[in-house]
Amino acid sequence: MAVLVIADHDNAHVRDTTHKTVTAAKALSNDVDVLVLGQGAEAAAAQAAKIDGVRKVLVAESPALGKMIAEAVEAAIVPMMGGYDAVLTPATSAGKNFAPRIAAKLDVSQISDIVEVVDGSTFVRPIYAGNAMETVQSNEAKKVITVRTTAFKAAGEGGSAPVEKLSGGESAPKTDFVGEEMVKSDRPELGAAKIIVSGGRAMGSAEEFNKVLEPLADKLGAAVGASRAAVDAGYAPNDYQVGQTGKVVAPSLYIAIGISGAIQHLAGMKDSKVIVAINKDADAPIFQIADYGWVTDYKTAVPALMDELSKLGK
């Protein structure tokens, strides 16, 4: 049984989520190939070849693949599936977008967002915003799986798999790429950050959100996250949303400031190693899962915290 992992990358770099997905794939088979879809993705392909235990790296390129247009991705992967028993992708926004198309074309169910591989056909996945864990068995000929990467350790580096370029990248004739507006930031990505500071509705405005969270994130080398309420109100970009329907994160330290702790928010961060909650309401549900709760007004608490961190030379 051979399995295919679809790389998550930005052409120049392979993201850690790819290494984690390789770990999940390894639990299914020793023959793991990585497919790099993109445009000008040589550097990413070379990095993918270094991931431990990868048999070979395949690369397909086209403008539509560079933008991960779902129809083009489907057209690239489906014909390859004759040679594979399973395809795995990190459950990124791109992965969630294209993977179900492949499943439908192969006439199999998708197994979404797995957090554990029990055996070659049995997987554990969260349902109901992580309030229940479902163990499912798939006896279908091919498996299409999206991986919740926070639940897997990253495969190491040191491999040297051959890289093979596939000819004729796919197009998507019915879809035109119009443009994109990416959030520019020097901070670590939410998914990769060791520390995350997150703000909620309590911030009250975009200015306040930035004023409170940016300096603290700078001091800690942290990524910035937000609750849905903060994003909906325009305090933070949509890409910051942590939760059931936003990003799922599991940093070493998650600091929730002025976030009540609705189940949809907890779904995205409750697997963090250490959780700190700063909230003036002692009954806020976030305190039920926080390792360290601080019942206080963030307006005085955050500056005090900054001072303490400065004392540590941060």
Next chain:
Amino acid sequence: MKVLVPVKRVIDYNVKVRVKPDQSGVDLANVKMSMNPFDEIAVEEAVRLKEKGVVSEIVVVSVGPTQAQETLRTALAMGADRGILIQSDQDVEPLGVAKLLKAVVAEEAPQMVLMGKQAIDGDNNATGQMLAALLDWPQATFASKVEMSGDKAAVTREIDGGLQTLSVALPAVVTTDLRLNEPRYASLPNIMKAKKKPIDVKSPADYGVDVSPRLKVLKVTEPAKRQAGIKVEGAADLVAKLRNEAGVL
């Protein structure tokens, strides 16, 4: 143009879900059920397009038990024109729902299927993409803005890292994200009017679709519980604990 909006009846998002002691699933007895929030957003968007004169008819369809008629009525009260209930007492997986929707599309010939990105019970985030693949249609998922122009739709999508705008040729599948709009509450007169709007009741067999599950659910269990920790007294206390106890600073 005609728009098809699939709506699912799910446990209300405010309900605290409980796993059944026999691990066969979650307890749905006497629990408040509502329309999947993302589907409400899809209905709202369709109604707004109708109010703008872009859309002429909105057909809502649900796959589920008899009670899913209530969900369809809610959509009709928001402004949809008619409903189709495809009755099934067993839970139908996204692939089965997509196949049923494909059959409905063949009958109704809509220019767009506008649906939720994710049902908040199974959290699969798959049905719309599967439907688009089965129809060989383009798709624009996780939409935060939809602009129609002739036989195309420009859709802004929420993706990792920011926003992406695609122009898709119609017919197409569009799935909604949270920021697309804020769904209205149905007014009392509209709730009354909705009672007279037609709902067709069908079965999967009427469409010749086999909806038997492909995945076997072996068990449903409680997630690992996180214990509440301790309260700290101030910044110095917090930083000391993070450093010495937790070792994360």
